[in-house]
Amino acid sequence: xxxxxxxxxxxxxxxxxxxxxxxxxxxxxxxxxxxxxxxxxxxxxxxxxxxxxxxxxxxxxxxxxxxxxxxxxxxxxxxxxxxxxxxxxxxxxxxxxxxxxxxxxxxxxxxxxxxxxxxxxxxxxxxxxxxxxxxxxxxxxxxxxxxxxxxxxxxxxxxxxxx
Amino acid sequence: xxxxxxxxxxxxxxxxxxxxxxxxxxxxxxxxxxxxxxxxxxxxxxxxxxxxxxxxxxxxxxxxxxxxxxxxxxxxxxxxxxxxxxxxxxxxxxxxxxxxxxxxxxxxxxxxxxxxxxxxxxxxxxxxxxxxxxxxxxxxxxxxxxxxxxxxxxxxxxxxxxxxxxxxxxxxxxxxxxxxxxxxxxxxxxxxxxxxxxxxxxxxxxxxxxxxxxxxxxxxxxxxxxxxxxxxxxxxxxxxxxxxxxxxxxxxxxxxxxxxxxxxxxxxxxxxxxxxxxxxxxxxxxxxxxxxxxxxxxxxxxxxxxxxxxxxxxxxxxxxxxxxxxxxxxxxxxxxxxxxxxxxxxxxxxxxxxxxxxxxxxxxxxxxxxxxxxxxxxxxxxxxxxxxxxxxxxxxxxxxxxxxxxxxxxxxxxxxxxxxxxxxxx
Numbered sequence: 001x002x003x004x005x006x007x008x009x010x011x012x013x014x015x016x017x018x019x020x021x022x023x024x025x026x027x028x029x030x031x032x033x034x035x036x037x038x039x040x041x042x043x044x045x046x047x048x049x050x051x052x053x054x055x056x057x058x059x060x061x062x063x064x065x066x067x068x069x070x071x072x073x074x075x076x077x078x079x080x081x082x083x084x085x086x087x088x089x090x091x092x093x094x095x096x097x098x099x100x101x102x103x104x105x106x107x108x109x110x111x112x113x114x115x116x117x118x119x120x121x122x123x124x125x126x127x128x129x130x131x132x133x134x135x136x137x138x139x140x141x142x143x144x145x146x147x148x149x150x151x152x153x154x155x156x157x158x159x160x161x162x163x
Numbered sequence: 164x165x166x167x168x169x170x171x172x173x174x175x176x177x178x179x180x181x182x183x184x185x186x187x188x189x190x191x192x193x194x195x196x197x198x199x200x201x202x203x204x205x206x207x208x209x210x211x212x213x214x215x216x217x218x219x220x221x222x223x224x225x226x227x228x229x230x231x232x233x234x235x236x237x238x239x240x241x242x243x244x245x246x247x248x249x250x251x252x253x254x255x256x257x258x259x260x261x262x263x264x265x266x267x268x269x270x271x272x273x274x275x276x277x278x279x280x281x282x283x284x285x286x287x288x289x290x291x292x293x294x295x296x297x298x299x300x301x302x303x304x305x306x307x308x309x310x311x312x313x314x315x316x317x318x319x320x321x322x323x324x325x326x327x328x329x330x331x332x333x334x335x336x337x338x339x340x341x342x343x344x345x346x347x348x349x350x351x352x353x354x355x356x357x358x359x360x361x362x363x364x365x366x367x368x369x370x371x372x373x374x375x376x377x378x379x380x381x382x383x384x385x386x387x388x389x390x391x392x393x394x395x396x397x398x399x400x401x402x403x404x405x406x407x408x409x410x411x412x413x414x415x416x417x418x419x420x421x422x423x424x425x426x427x428x429x430x431x432x433x434x435x436x437x438x439x440x441x442x443x444x445x446x447x448x449x450x451x452x453x454x455x456x457x458x459x460x461x462x463x464x465x466x467x468x469x470x471x472x473x474x475x476x477x478x479x480x481x482x483x484x485x486x487x488x489x490x491x492x493x494x495x496x497x498x499x500x501x502x503x504x505x506x507x508x509x510x511x512x513x514x515x516x517x518x519x520x521x522x523x524x525x526x527x528x529x530x531x532x533x534x535x536x537x538x539x540x541x542x543x544x545x546x547x548x549x550x551x552x553x554x555x556x557x558x559x560x561x562x563x564x565x566x567x568x569x570x571x572x573x574x575x576x577x578x579x580x581x582x583x584x585x586x587x588x589x
């Protein structure tokens with residue numbers, strides 16, 4: 001979302017391909033994303049449609065960031081996506097300023113990605129309250145750079161938006 | 164120099180509207196802007212046409228030929244200002260070229276009734292014995308101003324051929340229509356698209372000549388015993404037939420006609436094309452025609468309501484947003500993104516997953532989703548929400564944020580008598 005926020009602030013048009021309908025525009029606005037610059041494509045669980053949508057958007061050109069969110073897709077299906085898709089995407093954008101971000105439960109792009117990051121939840125932050133119920137204050141993540149490989153991790157803390 | 168095409172008679176079978184459209188199209192074949200002075204009179208600048216066609220007489224002849232080919236009988240006048248050309252064209256036949264030094268002499272012989280005078284002023288002038296523009300032009304300007312008012316001074320300058328003004332650009336009625344009656348019914352999509360392509364090419368040529376673009380297209384097909392109509396709204400106005408044809412093809416593939424096609428009619432709603440001023444430091448964006456085509460492809464693939472721009476609704480509803488069709492955003496000032504703190508996004512489960520939440524002493528203990536049982540380690544809630552109780556879309560729910568034993572945090576909602584897993588914080 002931070003990537004979208006900075007791209008839309010530069011008045012770039014971005015696209016979010018939502019394979020399973022997980023996107024929350026309210027959280028995006030809280031992060032600073034300018035929604036008028038964002039094309040949202042909902043694929044209702046159809047992975048094939050999501051992959052083809054990404055292809056069409058990349059072929060159209062001119063987008064700042066295109067995100068393909070496969071986070072709600074099971075690992076078994078993700079592993080069955082042919083590598084030819086990732087090579088094709090790479091070829092389309094390699095001499096353009098467009099950034100393609102692929103989100104998933106595991107890294108599926110194999111050698112095609114120039115940057116691979118792994119985000120692991122580290123701990124949840126709760127504030128204890130009387131009566132057994134607490135207040136959710138945020139999540140801390142461990143960010144690991146897989147490619148190009150770098151030793152060590154970075155810790156990030158994110159808080160929920162206020163309704 | 165200006166040329167005026169003036170047509171007083173409407174040929175049989177041609178409506179006044181059609182005649183006006185044809186006259187404007189003829190004018191726009193020579194100049195980018197044309198003024199429609201009245202439904203039968205069009206005036207436009209011919210500056211620079213001399214380099215292309217030669218002397219003024221030849222230009223007048225070419226204009227006359229073009230008007231004749233369009234099936235309209237009209238007189239054409241060329242003069243050094245628009246009003247002189249209009250006045251001369253209204254009282255000549257064929258074509259006439261009046262050079263700047265001859266304008267005053269030529270106008271002086273014209274009838275005074277050609278001037279757009281008020282009835283009172285006309286009556287006064289007739290009483291004074293003024294019959295021609297020359298007689299009116301020779302009257303002392305101060306006296307005319309005193310007796311007939313300031314407006315009469317402008318009329319007098321018109322009579323002398325001395326008014327120089329910019330043309331008032333007009334746009335046609337906003338709809339371009341073309342129809343095609345087929346000799347034999349078409350049953351195959353490729354054949355239909357080919358025929359539509361021909362119509363769209365002609366329509367887009369007219370659009371380009373008029374300096375316009377289409378923001379809405381209505382495809383009407385005459386079927387054997389039925390009618391078929393499809394309206395396509397284009398967020399980005401287009402004037403090229405290629406993307407329009409592709410969009411029509413997507414629509415026809417999505418909603419195929421149920422019988423053979425006997426007639427085709429396409430109408431384009433015209434608007435002034437959107438001009439965007441780009442700058443060196445403004446990032447490139449997708450080409451409008453390409454983007455529109457891509458969005459049409461995506462709509463055909465994932466459904467009409469699944470492609471667009473998210474828009475927030477001013478409501479306390481748990482999902483306060485909807486999708487609206489994409490339109491090119493106005494380029495605002497590029498701003499620096501502030502260093503905001505990281506915000507947790509919620510990843511919705513679409514549709515929400517029906518679950519069972521087991522409580523122990525008023526606190527959630529286990530969450531059962533399908534065959535998975537998860538232990539709840541932390542919980543925040545309940546957050547009770549309701550709204551829209553005054554209409555049919557009322558909602559009433561109770562939300563909990565649950566920390567699960569596997570380290571994930573999810574949101575569950577109690578709606579009616581059931582629990583739903585709404586999403587995960589990520």
